[in-house]
Amino acid sequence: MNIVACVKQVPDTEAQIRVKADGSGIEEGGIKWVMNPYDEYGVEEALRLKEKNGGEVTVISVGPARVMETIRTALAMGADKGIHVQDAAFDGADAYTTAAALAAALKDLNPDIIFCGQRAIDDDQGQVGAVLADLLDIPHVSLITKLEFADGAIKVIRPIEGAQLLIEAKLPCLVTAQKGLNEPRYASLPGIMKAKKKPVDVKDAAALGVTPAVNMKVVKFVPPPARAAGKIVCGDDPAAKAKELARLLREEAKVI
Amino acid sequence: MAKGVWIVAEQRDGALRKISYELASTARKLADVLGEDVCAVLCGSGIEGIAGQLGKYGVDKVFVADAPALEPYTTDAHAAAVAKIVKENDPSILLLGASTQGRDLSARLVGKLHTGMGTDCVDAKIVDGKLLLTRPMYAGKCFGEVAISSFPQMATLRPNVFPAVENQKAGEVVKFDPALDEGKLRTKVLEVQKDASGKVDLTEANIIVSGGRGMKGTENYAIIEELAAVLGATVGASRAAVDAGWRPQSDQVGQTGKIVSPNLYVACGISGAIQHLAGMGSSKVIVAINKDAEAPIFARADYGIVDDLFKVVPELTKACKELLA
Numbered sequence: 001m002n003i004v005a006c007v008k009q010v011p012d013t014e015a016q017i018r019v020k021a022d023g024s025g026i027e028e029g030g031i032k033w034v035m036n037p038y039d040e041y042g043v044e045e046a047l048r049l050k051e052k053n054g055g056e057v058t059v060i061s062v063g064p065a066r067v068m069e070t071i072r073t074a075l076a077m078g079a080d081k082g083i084h085v086q087d088a089a090f091d092g093a094d095a096y097t098t099a100a101a102l103a104a105a106l107k108d109l110n111p112d113i114i115f116c117g118q119r120a121i122d123d124d125q126g127q128v129g130a131v132l133a134d135l136l137d138i139p140h141v142s143l144i145t146k147l148e149f150a151d152g153a154i155k156v157i158r159p160i161e162g163a164q165l166l167i168e169a170k171l172p173c174l175v176t177a178q179k180g181l182n183e184p185r186y187a188s189l190p191g192i193m194k195a196k197k198k199p200v201d202v203k204d205a206a207a208l209g210v211t212p213a214v215n216m217k218v219v220k221f222v223p224p225p226a227r228a229a230g231k232i233v234c235g236d237d238p239a240a241k242a243k244e245l246a247r248l249l250r251e252e253a254k255v256i
Numbered sequence: 257m258a259k260g261v262w263i264v265a266e267q268r269d270g271a272l273r274k275i276s277y278e279l280a281s282t283a284r285k286l287a288d289v290l291g292e293d294v295c296a297v298l299c300g301s302g303i304e305g306i307a308g309q310l311g312k313y314g315v316d317k318v319f320v321a322d323a324p325a326l327e328p329y330t331t332d333a334h335a336a337a338v339a340k341i342v343k344e345n346d347p348s349i350l351l352l353g354a355s356t357q358g359r360d361l362s363a364r365l366v367g368k369l370h371t372g373m374g375t376d377c378v379d380a381k382i383v384d385g386k387l388l389l390t391r392p393m394y395a396g397k398c399f400g401e402v403a404i405s406s407f408p409q410m411a412t413l414r415p416n417v418f419p420a421v422e423n424q425k426a427g428e429v430v431k432f433d434p435a436l437d438e439g440k441l442r443t444k445v446l447e448v449q450k451d452a453s454g455k456v457d458l459t460e461a462n463i464i465v466s467g468g469r470g471m472k473g474t475e476n477y478a479i480i481e482e483l484a485a486v487l488g489a490t491v492g493a494s495r496a497a498v499d500a501g502w503r504p505q506s507d508q509v510g511q512t513g514k515i516v517s518p519n520l521y522v523a524c525g526i527s528g529a530i531q532h533l534a535g536m537g538s539s540k541v542i543v544a545i546n547k548d549a550e551a552p553i554f555a556r557a558d559y560g561i562v563d564d565l566f567k568v569v570p571e572l573t574k575a576c577k578e579l580l581a
Contacts, residue, residue, distance in 0.1 A: 015530075026398060096366055122393065124391075126359055127363040130360065131366050138442075140364070141331070159356075162450065163448055164451075166449065167330075179505055215405050217372075230542075230544075230560055238571050239571040241568065245559055246578075248559055249559070249576075250579050
């Protein structure tokens, strides 16, 4: 089985995000970079699928030189080989361009199944997986929390508002992983040692034959709007404070 | 030249979802600035009758694809239908809901229409004849102003943020043939398992009462449930509570959980870790109940009580019950 896991390197969830003074981006200094948490679920599921059914797991990422660290993390978890799409032309790329780069890099691999995170926790767009599937002309199912494979098809669980769906898809297919799918493993020390020797293919835009064209652009980054200082309901008696809060919510905020 | 503000309306089980009216009203506002029409696309089976309801919220024309293969929703079928009618008509703007379905469909359409899109927007306006979007990034730790240079300029709108405003227009219903190729419908919904509790999903809730690490255990959520019942609220949880196994994954609010924007968010025993604040920061009114006066949640809260939640929450339930009686 030819299994692919797409990963993105993002700031850690605990990272403070500071906007550059000119609004052109965020300050990257001091940020701890990690594998996008949703992609970790994808890598883990890819490895489990391989362990059960045999095959090979290729991990792929688009981004600057520091991204190699995240690719090595996936290799240390157990992926077999890596592809690093690295080209300054892809900095600030929109979802379509990123997906086009991934599609070009994966085309010759003929993947049976591709895992992506349901969204990256930096730009929060959640588009690349679906666009990649469309460019490769394969179906996709997003936000899955369970996957079973048998007889050339997968059955997945996809939660929606107020229900969950059991969906069947024939391979090749792309799925996007949601929290709840699994508990990603940690890389073991022998895994980390082995990862250093695993092959990673580095490709640029020219090698992929992709011309980056950015249709969606963040013209300005701004800090979140400041909230006016709140009102602390004071006093010693919890019951009196609760009563006053209820009154404020009803009469002042008018939300209950 | 690309012209017209379009929306993809959302229905489930033959009823339009609230986000459809929010989309229609927003589209109307944008179209009035541009001097253009609002069109909606509605896909499903046996839904022709409800299409006209969109006229009440400012839609001039509704393109309806009514076919058995369009129910229940699958990405392949809906994306093919919407892409076909959109390509034939070349609108300048295309809006969808940032609901589970809208996020899935819109992303696939970005591929089919080869365009750009801003996801989960909290503001949309016209500047110099073009769409300018505002959307949270890094789960709301910063915001991006987004412009799209291709057509249609696509966006998904965060539910519960844009007002639904009645503004009667023709709502003329036009049927179209989605021309679905059965061989291209590659996924199949085998089963729809409905949540029997009937609770409103967190992303659609008007009021949310959430409990965090301070709840100390599963059994203590009874007081949260009671307050939620009185307020007609949905119960949420912080990552700490979910990771501790006290609440199911589907209850998690935060950067790696659900992004919510209710009218009222009551945080009980939640310290306000940055990844939690990211998930509920766009709530209209935030209440914090926590015994630690230094908890970061108080910096974001509109109203706060510094005290033991086990004493305050039951009293709050009682007070609300009396007020709402």
